Amino acid sequence: MFELKKLISSFIYPFPIFLISSALALYLLQRGNRRRAKILFVFSFAWITILSYPPFSALLLKPLENAYPKVQLHSPFPRYIHVLGNGHTSSQNIPLSSELSLTSLARVNEGILLYKSHPGMKLIFSGYGGGDSVSNARKNSQLAIALGVNSNDIVILEEAKDTAEEAIAVKKIVGSQPLILVTSASHMVRASSIFRKNGICVIEAPTDFLVKKEDTLWQFPSSGGLRRSECAFHEYLGLLWEKLKGSL
Structure with missing residues (x-):
């Protein structure tokens, strides 16, 4: 399917x-x-x-x-940050940062920033490999570790193929605890709705905005x-x- x-x-x-x-x-x-x-x-x-x-x-x-603004966290802070997967290409000939898609980079960076801003959090990465031998969850976690995240604070979910499967997988980990959900701003409406449908208490943390300012009419396609x-x-x-x- x-x-x-x-x-x-x-x-x-x-x-x-x-x-x-x-x-x-x-x-x-x-x-x-x-x-x-x-x-x-x-x-x-x-x-x-x-x-x-x-x-x-x-x-x-x-x-x-514009459905969700920049996240503002308040004490007590949630324990879990879930960074949704996107895409990557494993290659020994390019740097790790270039193996990830631009969307994955934005999501991982936002997850790391939130992780480092408040102690005691766990980072969850999800996403399967597609046609790649390494899952997107693992590739994203490799970058997080390279940028200073403690490997003991990382959970990887490598089997989830889409957002619905990611929600089902993470529900088994967080239960009724609140979860900071990190994904692209355009994807957040769908992702948040799916996670809430699965009974997860979501705090939306959108990133990877593509519309960052008002466009002038005098532009070419x-x-x-x-x-x-x-x-x-x-x-x-x-x-x-x-x-x-x-x-x-």
Whole structure:
């Protein structure tokens, strides 16, 4: 089911839709259907241009990223910090910090900052390896240890493939105790809802913000704008999927 979900979703993101519609337009043009081919070409380029336009992509992402503010902790402090997994590539030819994706780096750094700001906390890393021989949880923990975190204060959950499985796994550890949840700001709405659905007392600590300031209208479409739209699509599709499954 997990692999099927990934396969289907890969075809309904902004850039794949652009490629599919462009390919279909070329096919129609080859078959002599110039009118429909022209309509599809116009749609394809309008679609990718709008979704690459930074102010528009910000409108898509802001409702997700603004749902939770920067975390403010108050005594008594929670014992556990859970950093959700993302991606990495194991390689002996590059530094450890470069093996992690930018999203993973942001999440791990936020987890470490929270860990070091209040003594006595435990860091939980989760995430499977995907096609990599090393799990994302273990790779993230390696960076945390390299940056000064005591290995005795780290718990790794290497089997969880998605957010729902991460919630189920960590529930067995924290029980009814409060948990600081660290993930990307865009992902926090879905992650927090899933964790709360599983009976976990969550304190949201969003990081990895992609919309950091107000965009001016006088901008050109860019890869950064498209990345934000892709991120928004990923989360809205994820929310829809969880609702269809009854997980939210």
